[in-house]
Amino acid sequence: MKTDAKLLSMRDALGQTLVELASAMPELVVLDADVSASTKTAGFAKAYPDRFFNVGVAEANMADIAAGMATAGLRPVINTFSLFLALKCADQIRNTICYNNLPVVLAGAYGGLSDSFDGASHQAILDIAMMRALPNMVVIVPADAEEMKQALTLALRRNGPTFIRGCRNETPVLFEGAEPFQIGRARKLRDGKDLTIAACGIPVVMAMEAAERLAADGIDADLLAVATVKPIDEKALAASASKTGAVLAVEEHNIYGGFGGAVAEALARHAPTRMDFIGVQDRFTESGPYDALMKKYGISVDAIVTRAKALVKAKPAAVAASVAMGAVKKSAAKAKGAKKPAGRKPATKKAAATKATPRKPVRRAR
Amino acid sequence: MTTLLKPKVEPERVLAEQDRGKKAAMMQYLAQKFRVDVWDILHDKGTGHWGGASSVAEILTALYFDVLKVRPDEPRWPDRDRLVLSKGHASAMLYTVLANRGFFPIEELHSFRQIDSRLQGHPCMNATPGVDMSTGALGHGMSVSLGMSLAARLQRKSYWTYVIMGEGCLDEGQTWEALMAAAKFKPERLVALIDFNGYQLDGSSDEIMPLAPLFEKFHAFRWNVSPTVFNGHEVGNVLQALAWARQQNQWPAAVIFKTKKGRGISFTEDTHKFHGAVIDDHTYAKGRPELMQTLAELEVAL
Numbered sequence: 128m129k130t131d132a133k134l135l136s137m138r139d140a141l142g143q144t145l146v147e148l149a150s151a152m153p154e155l156v157v158l159d160a161d162v163s164a165s166t167k168t169a170g171f172a173k174a175y176p177d178r179f180f181n182v183g184v185a186e187a188n189m190a191d192i193a194a195g196m197a198t199a200g201l202r203p204v205i206n207t208f209s210l211f212l213a214l215k216c217a218d219q220i221r222n223t224i225c226y227n228n229l230p231v232v233l234a235g236a237y238g239g240l241s242d243s244f245d246g247a248s249h250q251a252i253l254d255i256a257m258m259r260a261l262p263n264m265v266v267i268v269p270a271d272a273e274e275m276k277q278a279l280t281l282a283l284r285r286n287g288p289t290f291i292r293g294c295r296n297e298t299p300v301l302f303e304g305a306e307p308f309q310i311g312r313a314r315k316l317r318d319g320k321d322l323t324i325a326a327c328g329i330p331v332v333m334a335m336e337a338a339e340r341l342a343a344d345g346i347d348a349d350l351l352a353v354a355t356v357k358p359i360d361e362k363a364l365a366a367s368a369s370k371t372g373a374v375l376a377v378e379e380h381n382i383y384g385g386f387g388g389a390v391a392e393a394l395a396r397h398a399p400t401r402m403d404f405i406g407v408q409d410r411f412t413e414s415g416p417y418d419a420l421m422k423k424y425g426i427s428v429d430a431i432v433t434r435a436k437a438l439v440k441a442k443p444a445a446v447a448a449s450v451a452m453g454a455v456k457k458s459a460a461k462a463k464g465a466k467k468p469a470g471r472k473p474a475t476k477k478a479a480a481t482k483a484t485p486r487k488p489v490r491r492a493r
Numbered sequence: 494m495t496t497l498l499k500p501k502v503e504p505e506r507v508l509a510e511q512d513r514g515k516k517a518a519m520m521q522y523l524a525q526k527f528r529v530d531v532w533d534i535l536h537d538k539g540t541g542h543w544g545g546a547s548s549v550a551e552i553l554t555a556l557y558f559d560v561l562k563v564r565p566d567e568p569r570w571p572d573r574d575r576l577v578l579s580k581g582h583a584s585a586m587l588y589t590v591l592a593n594r595g596f597f598p599i600e601e602l603h604s605f606r607q608i609d610s611r612l613q614g615h616p617c618m619n620a621t622p623g624v625d626m627s628t629g630a631l632g633h634g635m636s637v638s639l640g641m642s643l644a645a646r647l648q649r650k651s652y653w654t655y656v657i658m659g660e661g662c663l664d665e666g667q668t669w670e671a672l673m674a675a676a677k678f679k680p681e682r683l684v685a686l687i688d689f690n691g692y693q694l695d696g697s698s699d700e701i702m703p704l705a706p707l708f709e710k711f712h713a714f715r716w717n718v719s720p721t722v723f724n725g726h727e728v729g730n731v732l733q734a735l736a737w738a739r740q741q742n743q744w745p746a747a748v749i750f751k752t753k754k755g756r757g758i759s760f761t762e763d764t765h766k767f768h769g770a771v772i773d774d775h776t777y778a779k780g781r782p783e784l785m786q787t788l789a790e791l792e793v794a795l
Binding site for chain 1: 571577617618619625626627629630633636637638639640641642643644645647648650666667670671673674678
């Protein structure tokens with residue numbers, strides 16, 4: 128991780144943003160299940176005690192109270208650890224909040240492995256899968272405190288439910304001053320031709336570093352930060368995949384059912400592409416320092432670099448050829464994989480044509 | 494398709510009636526007529542829940558024809574009183590009452606539980622005009638109504654929020670979370686109505702999950718619960734109970750109604766067997782005269 132970047136936790140950003148929005152938004156109310164000191168909604172509780180409801184350790188009740196409030200014109204934000212939000216309120220989120228398409232913001236604190244020392248019982252590696260399977264739900268996995276702030280602000284303007292997954296720990300601020308976050312739009316952080324790295328959440332910063340290391344080794348990664356897991360930016364993913372012919376999905380979640388799954392579903396429809404998945408390999412995790420834990424469970428810069436290289440190596444020759452043909456200025460010699468697929472047309476001819484259109488330059492995050 | 498009975502007293506007349514005694518008799522009649530409608534529809538469609546729908550007939554009729562401030566032509570009127578039918582499987586009765594109250598055409602009751610219908614198996618607030626909350630999975634209503642009443646407090650509105658729960662809802666842990674939370678936040682004008690019909694899907698409540706002593710439980714949870722258990726099938730009694738609730742100044746308030754599951758037909762009363770069973774032709778033919786007999790008696794009293 129870059130050491131020069133400012134560090135801030137998403138939970139602090141959430142707490143501050145709630146307080147900032149409160150005076151201009153009298154319908155905003157906050158609910159918490161006895162973890163407000165952890166989720167950082169305590170600041171709101173202090174500033175707006177009438178609009179804060181601590182329901183005790185009763186998450187299901189919290190979700191349905193919020194639903195009832197939302198039917199009457201309030202804009203509730205419910206807060207607890209992401210794992211408990213996903214599991215203890217599953218019925219309430221589905222049958223009341225989502226079924227009725229109610230404007231409730233579900234702020235899942237301590238997403239992924241970020242509640243690292245508390246262990247597997249508290250680590251949320253299925254929350255994205257669960258939230259993604261709910262009609263009407265929008266699922267956002269911000270990569271930094273800035274994106275959290277913007278996502279929360281946008282979610283409160285939506286006329287439907289939004290899940291936002293946070294992180295417990297201080298992490299680098301990546302998107303301050305960058306192009307504003309938009310629901311459903313991926314950010315292009317780097318243009319490359321050899322493979323696509325699509326990441327969400329905290330691992331985005333790892334993917335950025337990995338892309339630089341890969342570049343040093345001659346592998347040119349197209350890097351997408353995809354904060355909105357649902358609705359996912361199919362267009363950006365398909366365009367990138369059609370260009371590179373290989374996609375590595377990176378997330379802090381079980382490899383089943385989460386962001387990687389969402390990417391695979393989108394690509395299977397629009398641009399079938401060879402893929403690999405960085406994430407927890409369908410195992411229960413354990414206690415430990417956050418960084419060490421991420422590393423042990425396969426979410427690290429090293430892991431991204433290794434898997435990216437393997438993925439590029441395994442690319443089918445036909446795709447590699449189309450990549451070479453589509454490359455505008457790069458010499459054909461550099462595209463090593465293009466060992467003349469005699470007479471065979473590129474599998475993704477149409478896509479190869481579209482991807483040649485120059486993409487509007489997107490500001491790269493620092 | 495069965496043609497639904499035309500009532501001897503029009504719903505509009507019931508609403509307009511000023512004489513309290515007469516109005517109560519009219520509502521008693523209407524509730525029974527709604528029971529006949531539900532029996533007809535459930536038989537016709539071969540699906541739905543008779544037992545719990547029948548037990549709540551008088552409670553829903555009294556609420557919608559005498560107590561709730563609602564606007565059928567403006568179902569989402571922000572200042573309306575709210576009714577959350579937490580025991581959502583009684584949907585057929587709710588729909589029948591709502592249709593007769595003018596929220597949608599009575600003919601639409603024939604679309605109950607059919608494809609493309611606004612009348613879903615369990616209440617759906619975005620499908621059916623007049624339904625304030627979707628329910629079905631049990632145990633949600635108490636929390637939701639708590640949220641509605643807290644919203645009223647924050648927005649300085651004075652609407653009332655009623656939630657109707659059966660034993661199934663009281664089995665759910667979430668209900669007790671909500672009861673605790675309601676006693677903590679004490680929202681004004683939040684009233685829980687218990688339709689205690691004594692039976693669940695699998696058997697009697699005593700057998701499946703004993704809830705006694707229910708009054709003491711509510712009391713211990715710091716609710717203002719009426720010491721009188723009211724007869725949920727006597728409209729006069731139901732009105733007394735609702736009047737009691739409206740006179741309170743300690744919140745939240747609860748009323749326990751003793752009712753009978755499958756009320757109105759001797760062989761469907763006080764059994765779990767007609768919780769959700771299909772009303773086949775034989776059962777239908779056997780049961781309907783009993784319902785009609787009572788209806789005729791109530792008509793005389795009009």
